[in-house]
Amino acid sequence: MSDEFSRIARIREQLERASPGAAAPAGASGVELGVGDDAAVLCPSARRLVVSVDACVEGVHFLRRFASLEVLGARAMMAAASDLAAMGAEPRWALCAIELPTSASDADLEAMMRGLDEAARRLGMAIVGGNLTEAPMIGLALTVIGELNEPALQRKGARIGEGIYVRGAPGSAGLGLQLLLVGGELAPDELPFARAWLEPVAEIEIGRALLGVASAAIDTSDGLVQDLEHILEASGVGAELEVAKIPRAEGFEGVCARRGLDATQLALTGGEDYRVLFVAPPGPSADALGTRVGTIVAGAEAALIGPRGERLILGPRGHQHFSSAGD
């Protein structure tokens, strides 16, 4: 785009105003050289780096009418950092590759940068690099880098007899996405679900606390059952999930009923909660950090156990991005 440099310069100024440390000599931020050169120079202080990239694309992962670009930018940063949370890492730095249509205004770019930057700072991260290009749609590819001295939490490691723990009320964000897709005015009891989708918070402190407690962990981006299956596959074990024990947010069943949605199905398969799902030996340490919803068993599958101990069959599995989730 013809004004790429002036836009990058504006982002840079915006970031420097927001976090003056990012362009300063290495201090607490570990940034020796920030945005503005060919690359950033960082000074790590822990034994391990934990790195991940996460992308979201307009029309695939979100629609522009869902929220402001500030909210969508912050959400993308939280979603990316959630992968660091699930490993027990401390977020340090982020790089933002931004795609914008030529129709996007400078105000659009500034709003998105503001959201990215606010979320990054809330997570203790400095944005140290980026790229801006035109594209047919809005897209964000966010690379997040964390640090860790301890061995990382992994999907692998769940053992037979251990408990399966969730945080929050699975499916809340999935319900929110359904409401946002339908559009129109939301009822007061529906707003918390829209917010659950729009404003996730990466559970960094929880991930840190789970080091030494959990034997396996993942963040819930694909939905409870599918994310649990990632743990089972990596660990070579099976699971029994007690459906009645899965926490439901206040109003969840009422809103589902009013909107013609299957609450149980949504709790099991609704994605993008970005909470930590973990496996740990049962006990007060684990109980203090999550709600137990099942047990690791021999086998390779997640069996669903109903309120009377019966085995349930799950319908179409897991979360899919809405653009390809047709009938």
Next chain:
Amino acid sequence: MSDEFSRIARIREQLERASPGAAAPAGASGVELGVGDDAAVLCPSARRLVVSVDACVEGVHFLRRFASLEVLGARAMMAAASDLAAMGAEPRWALCAIELPTSASDADLEAMMRGLDEAARRLGMAIVGGNLTEAPMIGLALTVIGELNEPALQRKGARIGEGIYVRGAPGSAGLGLQLLLVGGELAPDELPFARAWLEPVAEIEIGRALLGVASAAIDTSDGLVQDLEHILEASGVGAELEVAKIPRAEGFEGVCARRGLDATQLALTGGEDYRVLFVAPPGPSADALGTRVGTIVAGAEAALIGPRGERLILGPRGHQHFSSAGD
């Protein structure tokens, strides 16, 4: 996309076949945990990390008809790693955020991964993470992470009286891009220019050798004059560029004449050579690593000096992506 997981699994298998070390415990690769979990776990071994993200988008930076996705993938990795070269860093790890239209086949994805992986291995990098999403077009956002013990080469640092050095023949890739845009059969003397655009090689060893020699450096992505201007701006100096000293590749002027292109303009503004442009005190060390084309002077601008010492005026400045580079 409905088969996102199977595609990711295929990429993972492909990478593990290609570089078995990537999923193994930390060894020479510094990879404790590779592709397949929420994040990768790396063990840095140098004082500094050098990180950058670079994106290329179909229709903005390339057209699909230019080459196979294998060639385009390798090119994107080289372009991204070129930012590490310009800082003097040693490439270690890469993360690939890939966008593909739903029309792309599994073979397309495999070809792109093969190109990314081959280039990464040639550069001594392991691909440790990625993301795959659908989008209206092909897009790649590549994050590259290098290591460095010495202070990084920067755009800042050029001093009055020092020499300006180029590598290779500036504008070669720019001419190649013009040929690729026109399309059709290329003459034998045109093929090297198409290859200069399609198959850049990040100058890692040159960047390493310039540590302690160069006072400032950048990689030539935007064109000689514009990239030099980045150095001047960061360093607070001006430059005199002797146009007659800029190396021309064999056949460059002939092809330009036949195609109706201004060879001097192209040498000054053609982008995407991905060579290192550096400033250093004149002497054998610098002469061994580049061709001197000018001198740093007081001021803030790049003045062009003609063969008889006259000051030239440059037309429309610098390189722009072709999609917005209209008349």
